[in-house]
Amino acid sequence: MASSSKTFYITTPIYYVNDSPHIGHAYTTLACDVTARFKRMDGYDVFFLTGTDEHGQKVEKSASLEGLDPKTFTDRVSQNFRDLTSEMNYSQDQFIRTTEERHQRCSQEIWKRLFKNGHIYLDKYAGWYAIRDEAFYHEKELINQTDGRKIAPTGAEVEWVEEPSYFFALSKWQDKLLNFYEQNPNFIAPKSRKNEVISFVSSGLRDLSVSRTSFSWGIPVPNDSEHIIYVWLDALSNYLTATGFPNEQDKKYKKYWPPDLHMVGKDILRFHAVYWPAFLMAAGMEPPKRIFAHGWWTNEGKKISKSLGNVINPRELRDQYGLDQVRFFLLREVPFGSDGDFSHESIVSRINNELANDLGNLVQRSLSMINRYYDAVIPEPSVLLDADKILLGKAGTLLEVNRAHFDVQAFHLALEAIWTVVRSANIYVDHQAPWKLIKENPTRAGTTLWVLANTIKQIALMLKPFIPISADKILDQLVVPKDFRNFTNFGQNHTEISGTKIPKPEGIFPRHLSEKDKTVKI
Numbered sequence: 162m163a164s165s166s167k168t169f170y171i172t173t174p175i176y177y178v179n180d181s182p183h184i185g186h187a188y189t190t191l192a193c194d195v196t197a198r199f200k201r202m203d204g205y206d207v208f209f210l211t212g213t214d215e216h217g218q219k220v221e222k223s224a225s226l227e228g229l230d231p232k233t234f235t236d237r238v239s240q241n242f243r244d245l246t247s248e249m250n251y252s253q254d255q256f257i258r259t260t261e262e263r264h265q266r267c268s269q270e271i272w273k274r275l276f277k278n279g280h281i282y283l284d285k286y287a288g289w290y291a292i293r294d295e296a297f298y299h300e301k302e303l304i305n306q307t308d309g310r311k312i313a314p315t316g317a318e319v320e321w322v323e324e325p326s327y328f329f330a331l332s333k334w335q336d337k338l339l340n341f342y343e344q345n346p347n348f349i350a351p352k353s354r355k356n357e358v359i360s361f362v363s364s365g366l367r368d369l370s371v372s373r374t375s376f377s378w379g380i381p382v383p384n385d386s387e388h389i390i391y392v393w394l395d396a397l398s399n400y401l402t403a404t405g406f407p408n409e410q411d412k413k414y415k416k417y418w419p420p421d422l423h424m425v426g427k428d429i430l431r432f433h434a435v436y437w438p439a440f441l442m443a444a445g446m447e448p449p450k451r452i453f454a455h456g457w458w459t460n461e462g463k464k465i466s467k468s469l470g471n472v473i474n475p476r477e478l479r480d481q482y483g484l485d486q487v488r489f490f491l492l493r494e495v496p497f498g499s500d501g502d503f504s505h506e507s508i509v510s511r512i513n514n515e516l517a518n519d520l521g522n523l524v525q526r527s528l529s530m531i532n533r534y535y536d537a538v539i540p541e542p543s544v545l546l547d548a549d550k551i552l553l554g555k556a557g558t559l560l561e562v563n564r565a566h567f568d569v570q571a572f573h574l575a576l577e578a579i580w581t582v583v584r585s586a587n588i589y590v591d592h593q594a595p596w597k598l599i600k601e602n603p604t605r606a607g608t609t610l611w612v613l614a615n616t617i618k619q620i621a622l623m624l625k626p627f628i629p630i631s632a633d634k635i636l637d638q639l640v641v642p643k644d645f646r647n648f649t650n651f652g653q654n655h656t657e658i659s660g661t662k663i664p665k666p667e668g669i670f671p672r673h674l675s676e677k678d679k680t681v682k683i
């Protein structure tokens with residue numbers, strides 16, 4: 162596609178390499194991938210970034226538990242996250258690692274700017290720290306356990322830390338942040354999360370410890386090698402590193418900064434919506450445009466955790482159900498932003514009812530009729546009746562409708578909008594009954610099959626960001642040229658499809674036998 166003046170910079174969190182990727186990581190990156198693909202098809206010049214967060218005490222500890230030095234350990238685990246990107250068919254433009262040299266330069270430059278602008282001072286930290294969250298907690302935030310232990314509100318263990326530390330003067334940013342949220346009402350989404358952030362900031366901000374001295378796996382503080390930069394300041398700056406910063410002449414930096422969307426889970430919203438804009442404003446830089454904090458997946462009603470042994474490996478899920486089936490399920494099942502529960506029963510039901518029955522049957526029966534009655538050539542339309550116009554109209558407006566849904570990350574609504582058309586198309590087939598018309602009124606039968614071919618094409622185009630491989634198979638069956646698989650002229654060129662000779666249709670979404678079905682069979 163020609164180069165575009167519309168740019169879109171989207172990021173995933175960079176994942177800690179203390180552990181293997183699981184469904185939660187796959188979910189966030191999937192949401193970004195679907196957005197990046199949608200925007201590209203819609204003519205945007207997209208920069209989609211993902212990667213790994215490799216410094217800090219948590220990673221250092223995991224490496225030592227494995228008996229490895231942190232570098233060897235992070236090389237290995239980071240590769241698992243990189244592998245996930247191909248296993249899940251993500252289309253990132255860059256995969257960043259915080260152990261790269263360019264990132265050290267970027268992170269240190271931000272530090273220098275904060276220091277030069279008078280926002281960092283040296284003091285001593287004495288307080289609680291949760292290694293699992295890599296976060297400092299105030300005594301009053303902690304929950305007392307019956308056994309006398311204290312835990313963070315996230316459930317993480319905390320430990321008492323006392324060490325020399327540099328501080329970022331976050332307390333000075335309270336009013337500026339509140340003002341920023343007011344001026345930029347779409348900065349934090351969904352709304353409930355935005356309210357949480359505003360109430361957190363309104364209740365008063367304490368200065369933030371931004372360096373550590375009790376371990377060494379991190380980026381050295383410029384001019385004080387006793388300290389390493391706090392892992393969250395290090396990690397957040399990855400979004401700048403990837404654009405070529407500190408080279409402000411870098412084409413990427415000029416083109417893409419500030420990011421259009423940081424996609425995160427609700428657990429790390431505070432870091433992105435409070436600390437990050439404060440760091441950036443203090444360094445004299447533009448904050449991102451939007452942070453979306455999505456909800457949390459549980460597994461069959463239980464929190465996903467290694468200790469419970471119920472971690473869902475995305476690769477295994479893909480092998481069991483199919484890649485696009487998993488991609489579809491994750492964004493279809495749960496309103497994006499809310500928490501969701503994974504269950505085998507629900508994925509099987511989505512696959513069978515919606516992919517195999519609704520969509521699969523629509524494609525299969527429509528194309529089979531073209532194959533059988535029209536020698537596999539998509540027929541010419543004749544006069545369009547109301548029913549034809551209504552269906553084509555519904556399909557043709559999908560782009561406008563879904564642009565609006567994508568603008569607010571309502572992926573579930575985008576899929577629902579597509580499914581409304583899929584269901585309408587199935588009702589149309591049943592009502593029009595082309596298999597009867599072919600005997601009574603062949604011209605009319607041809608028109609209905611042409612309407613269906615067009616509708617299926619629009620459906621497949623709209624589904625392409627979500628289920629790229631399957632949507633391409635549908636578009637292959639309609640012989641839509643690769644160059645036309647985007648949103649240019651969406652819903653307009655209805656007639657160009659007639660006269661196309663199509664291949665013999667093949668099923669795309671096999672039904673999946675549920676455990677119940679399997680039991681019945683035996």
Ligand code: ME8
Binds near residue numbers: 396397459
């Ligand atoms: O927090 N449900 O990395 P992390 C949904 N390195 N999403 C989940 C999930 C679940 N059960 N579990 C994890 C970090 N996630 C930092 C980020 S960014 C500058 C630094 C997803 O490996 C979700 O996106 O702990 C969450 O925010 C992220 O993984 C946390 O990944």
